[in-house]
Amino acid sequence: MKPSLFFLHRDARLVDLIRKGDEEALAILFEENRRPIYSYVIRNSGTVDDAEDMLQESLVILWERVRSGRFEYAAKLSTFIFATVKNLWSRRLAKRRREYPTELDPEVHSDGNPSALESIIDSENVELVRKALRKIGEQCRKLLTLYYWEELSMEEIAASLGFANAATAKAKKYQCKEALKKALQQLGS
Amino acid sequence: MPAQHNLHWTSDEDLLERYVLGQVDVSERSWLEAHLHECVQCQQAVRAEQELAAGIREAGREMLKARLKERIAVQPLRRINWYQVAAAAATIVILVTVGIHNRWFFSDEVKHEVFTEQEQKEAAAPADKIEAPQEDRAAQTQPHGAVGEPVPAIGGTATTSKSEGRRDIAEEKGREPIPVTTEKRFDAGDQEPQLAADARRKRETAAPDRSAFDEVETWVEGRMISLRPAEPAADKFVVPQVARGYERLQARKEDRKLSKPEALIQADGSTAGIILEQKEIGDLSPAQQQRQKGDAIQTLIQRKRGTLVMTLYLDRPVSDSVLQAASVESVGADSVVVQLGSQLIGYKLPPAWSEVFIRQAKVKR
Numbered sequence: 001m002k003p004s005l006f007f008l009h010r011d012a013r014l015v016d017l018i019r020k021g022d023e024e025a026l027a028i029l030f031e032e033n034r035r036p037i038y039s040y041v042i043r044n045s046g047t048v049d050d051a052e053d054m055l056q057e058s059l060v061i062l063w064e065r066v067r068s069g070r071f072e073y074a075a076k077l078s079t080f081i082f083a084t085v086k087n088l089w090s091r092r093l094a095k096r097r098r099e100y101p102t103e104l105d106p107e108v109h110s111d112g113n114p115s116a117l118e119s120i121i122d123s124e125n126v127e128l129v130r131k132a133l134r135k136i137g138e139q140c141r142k143l144l145t146l147y148y149w150e151e152l153s154m155e156e157i158a159a160s161l162g163f164a165n166a167a168t169a170k171a172k173k174y175q176c177k178e179a180l181k182k183a184l185q186q187l188g189s
Numbered sequence: 190m191p192a193q194h195n196l197h198w199t200s201d202e203d204l205l206e207r208y209v210l211g212q213v214d215v216s217e218r219s220w221l222e223a224h225l226h227e228c229v230q231c232q233q234a235v236r237a238e239q240e241l242a243a244g245i246r247e248a249g250r251e252m253l254k255a256r257l258k259e260r261i262a263v264q265p266l267r268r269i270n271w272y273q274v275a276a277a278a279a280t281i282v283i284l285v286t287v288g289i290h291n292r293w294f295f296s297d298e299v300k301h302e303v304f305t306e307q308e309q310k311e312a313a314a315p316a317d318k319i320e321a322p323q324e325d326r327a328a329q330t331q332p333h334g335a336v337g338e339p340v341p342a343i344g345g346t347a348t349t350s351k352s353e354g355r356r357d358i359a360e361e362k363g364r365e366p367i368p369v370t371t372e373k374r375f376d377a378g379d380q381e382p383q384l385a386a387d388a389r390r391k392r393e394t395a396a397p398d399r400s401a402f403d404e405v406e407t408w409v410e411g412r413m414i415s416l417r418p419a420e421p422a423a424d425k426f427v428v429p430q431v432a433r434g435y436e437r438l439q440a441r442k443e444d445r446k447l448s449k450p451e452a453l454i455q456a457d458g459s460t461a462g463i464i465l466e467q468k469e470i471g472d473l474s475p476a477q478q479q480r481q482k483g484d485a486i487q488t489l490i491q492r493k494r495g496t497l498v499m500t501l502y503l504d505r506p507v508s509d510s511v512l513q514a515a516s517v518e519s520v521g522a523d524s525v526v527v528q529l530g531s532q533l534i535g536y537k538l539p540p541a542w543s544e545v546f547i548r549q550a551k552v553k554r
Binding site for chain 2: 010023024026027030031056057059060063064123125126127128129130132133141144145148149150151174177180
């Protein structure tokens with residue numbers, strides 16, 4: 001069944017806000033989806049903190065998808081958020097089961113193998129990178145985040161951070177990356 | 190030298206970044222990966238770049254989450270207290286019963302208006318119709334569900350004039366007769382209609398201490414009134430500032446604007462204590478949307494920094510100009526009428542709120 005145009009229209013406006021980098025859209029979506037998500041997570045062996053974390057996580061994923069141009073309308077935003085939370089929560093429960101094997105939640109199915117991304121994220125070096133990021137300047141942190149996380153083009157980054165052009169932004173990115181590597185070396189030694 | 194290039198492709202910073210970010214096309218990826226299997230140095234470089242990207246992404250996510258957390262004041266989820274729900278339901282039943290008993294949904298002012306309409310109709314009708322038997326007459330004088338509440342039939346004889354009829358009713362109830370007038374509003378300076386004064390006295394003696402009233406918002410249900418558009422009256426106060434547009438996003442932004450005290454200053458320099466906003470029905474919760482049947486208009490009344498904000502959830506939002514020209518008018522002691530263009534919407538207010546409302550309405554004076 002096609003989602004109603006009314007909701008699509010409204011969702012389209014929210015997506016447009018996210019595309020422009022307006023985080024207010026996330027706050028609105030958080031409030032609107034809080035009750036069903038909290039209800040779902042708490043009903044499935046979670047806590048209020050888990051629910052909040054899951055909802056934030058799903059909104060972050062939505063943000064990433066939209067900002068990097070990988071989001072496609074397939075359903076209402078609330079449906080997307082709920083489906084994402086269900087997946088995330090299933091994985092979280094499966095992970096907990098691996099760490100603390102019990103008989104809880106037999107309905108959750110998972111192959112039990114962490115994805116390639118998870119295996120990278122779990123590594124200690126990733127944590128080192130996060131620490132090193134705190135040691136470089138605010139502008140560099142923003143620039144590298146826009147490039148690696150939000151996957152913006154150099155033109156978009158230049159416009160966002162007020163650089164003269166894409167070439168300037170690219171040169172700055174190189175300097176920032178060098179600064180980050182240096183901070184990493186210092187932390188490693 | 191393709192072979193040399195292949196061995197060291199990871200030294201090309203741009204290519205390495207594009208590969209890790211998944212921005213290379215399929216054919217390019219296949220030859221890059223073919224050499225990755227044989228080149229340990231390249232594998233290490235790719236791994237280092239992946240960790241760098243993963244760390245930055247994680248940091249980006251955390252930063253966004255932190256900012257999101259700042260934006261929303263996360264309230265702990267309240268579990269449903271069924272005792273409270275039962276108590277609230279019982280209170281509603283009592284209020285509705287008392288309300289029906291006292292026939293207060295819409296005040297006598299509106300009934301006067303109905304009388305007046307009926308009077309005009311009957312004045313134009315042939316005399317034999319006016320001289321109808323008592324039972325028929327009682328049926329004729331029933332208002333036609335104008336405000337969603339039935340008004341009882343007029344007593345008295347067939348030849349009794351309207352004013353006499355009302356006087357009879359009042360006397361039956363042991364009240365003073367209501368002056369016959371087509372003026373349905375009253376000024377603060379004027380003498381209040383008797384029933385309004387009665388209601389006020391009743392409130393003053395029975396209502397809880399005002400200071401104990403700390404409710405910040407309530408939902409009320411408005412009813413479309415199919416009377417002719419109200420005429421401007423001396424005590425009508427014009428809502429000075431309203432939310433522009435009806436989208437929730439806009440409304441949120443407007444909330445900030447409206448909360449500024451200067452937004453309450455009228456063009457003539459006086460102040461009014463009630464702000465009118467409109468939102469879409471879609472902004473209501475599903476349960477509330479289901480309640481939005483017929484001509485009912487779900488309305489949220491909130492107290493914000495000493496100001497009352499009425500948010501009407503409309504099926505078809507009105508234009509900015511209509512909203513700006515809207516007015517809120519007190520009718521009787523515990524009801525208000527909102528005029529939106531040619532539409533009149535009536536509200537019966539909960540007891541504690543009616544006091545606040547009337548007080549706010551008088552701010553302008």
